[in-house]
Amino acid sequence: MSNNSTLDAVLQKLDEGLDGALHRLMALLRIPSISTDPGHAGDVRAAAEWLRDELAGLGFQAVVRDTAGHPMVVARSQPGGARPLLFYGHYDVQPVDPLSLWDSPPFEPRIEDTADGKVIRARGASDDKGQLMTFIEAFRAWREVHGELPSDLILLLEGEEESGSPSLRPFLHENADELRVSLAMICDTELFGGTRPAIVTQLRGLVGEEVVIRGADRDLHSGLFGGLAANPIMVLSQALAALKDADGRVTLPGFYDGVDDLTPELRRDWESLGFDAGAMLGRVGLSDPIGEKGRMPVEMAWNRPTAEINGITGGYTGEGFKTVLPAEARAKVSFRLTGRQDPAKIRAAFRDHVRGFLPADCSVEFHEHGGSPASVMDTSDPAFAAARRALGEEWGQEAAFIGSGGSIPIAGDFKTILGMDSMLVGFARDDDRIHSPNEKYDIRSFAKGARSWARILAALR
Missing domain, CATH: 3.40.630.10 (Zn peptidases)
Known part of the structure; x- marks a missing residue:
């Protein structure tokens, strides 16, 4: 047969x-x-x-x-x-x-x-x-x-x-x-x-990191201490906001080391797929792709690394309003990696980045949540x-x-x-x-x- x-x-x-x-x-x-x-x-x-x-x-x-x-x-x-x-x-x-x-x-x-x-x-x-x-x-x-x-x-x-x-x-x-x-x-x-x-x-690979910034030994009255004492949420927000520039590129030193552009052959193949970013986003109630300027949506989805904030907490989040300066703030951050990016180097660069925003009165603690290369x-x-x-x-x-x-x-x-x-x-x-x-x-x-x-x-x- x-x-x-x-x-x-x-x-x-x-x-x-x-x-x-x-x-x-x-x-x-x-x-x-x-x-x-x-x-x-x-x-x-x-x-x-x-x-x-x-x-x-x-x-x-x-x-x-x-x-x-x-x-x-x-x-x-x-x-x-x-x-x-x-x-x-x-x-x-x-x-x-x-x-x-x-x-x-x-x-x-x-x-x-x-x-x-x-x-x-x-x-x-x-x-x-x-x-x-x-x-x-x-x-x-x-x-x-x-x-x-x-x-x-x-x-x-x-x-x-x-x-x-x-x-x-x-x-x-x-x-x-x-x-x-x-x-x-x-x-x-x-x-x-x-x-x-x-x-x-x-x-894509993945680096997951939780960061905890602590300031005073208790939550503070914002009327008494506002403008004088360090606010961990403000410090954390500034550090996280500075992770990307106006063009959507991640600002960590050496972040793009090992990231390769598409080969001409793969670019042609992916262009022929008819990837519809608008339709993809439309299924979840969105419409406009964001990301690095000058990149195809399919390229951003598959071949470019990312930095994303997955969760952030701190201060009073219950019903009503409470005017405090929080004693601590937390965030969970993930990086999707491509090419030959080194998870350990990305993690170290992120930690150095956060420390660069830290006032003398604040401390920071990091918790690792997995890391794997692309x-x-x-x-x-x-x-x-x-x-x-x-x-x-x-x-x-x-x-x-x-x-x-x-x-x-x-x-x-x-x-x-x-x-x-x-x-x-x-x-x-x-x-x-x-x-x-x-x-x-x-x-x-x-x-x-x-x-x-x-x-x-x-x-x-």
Whole structure:
């Protein structure tokens, strides 16, 4: 049987087995594997064990590995001559609060008809249970047609992604020799514009920092002390306002070290995407893009670093009015990084910046909240072109190489700890309401996602 005919048989098997695949997905979605809530620790383990049993039933050597937190699921097919690949997904989910905003119980999945087609509605449907099950179902169909699994596959399924992955890096260091292959496949991203297949080839990094400025030993009466005593909110506001200049550029010394402009080829590709910043902002009640002058909106969203204030508190914030000079002020600030920016240098530059605004009577305290570099994939690897062709064949249009404004730390960890690039292919839509009430995943995304992985596997074997 030719390669084309065996692939056609796998695709047909996926089509015929869609009802069974949805039944399995719904069983996994019923498990409330909320990793950030200690009360659901047993449910997180139950989800891990469900996946282990499912993978073992397909012929993988599958185990649940304990960590200091929630467990990892590791599964492996038989070694062979094909290129080794590692598939990553996470089986934990976000909390459901506020429960009152759900139209149906979040862990009682159901299929709904919508204007855009049928969807499966449940917490975790899109992020990330539905996504990880696309490649598991592709493996199932492959085995049913070929009589065996593809060779040299490793699955790493995490149970802490939604709670900061505290056990992941130690696990990767401890098991590096076992997990290190030539390429990782991650299914935790979106279609571009909801319909076009996409491969994310670069991700922004992240630096998170909380700053606390303290002045007097108590809140002060503003009539008695105003104009005389240092006001921590004023000091903090001045420091934060000075983070950007009138052109939208971040003012920290050395901030743009390692930030590369787009290559001509990538600029042409991104210009052809028709990225509509106005439409994107319109969905959240805004209209006008801001940012660095002279940059395309898509470039600002994916390829330029940012500085943002995520929260600020201090003084009296209750009902009515209270005229005080606060004893302290706090802010949470994040920087999204691109290219080769160094998270440690960015953090140090921010701290020096804040200290430069500090009066003699004030003190400052900093709290670190994570730091990871940006990830840029080597698309000269022939696997990227092969996957791009495979996705185009399934979706009827060329897959886009895109960036992501967000951070997926696992891709950076694979790069820095295991020395391998990642191929990020996902089938979510931007209206899937991940992390929000009424999360959903399109049945079309689920079905064509599994077919897409079958095509990618065939292209890389």
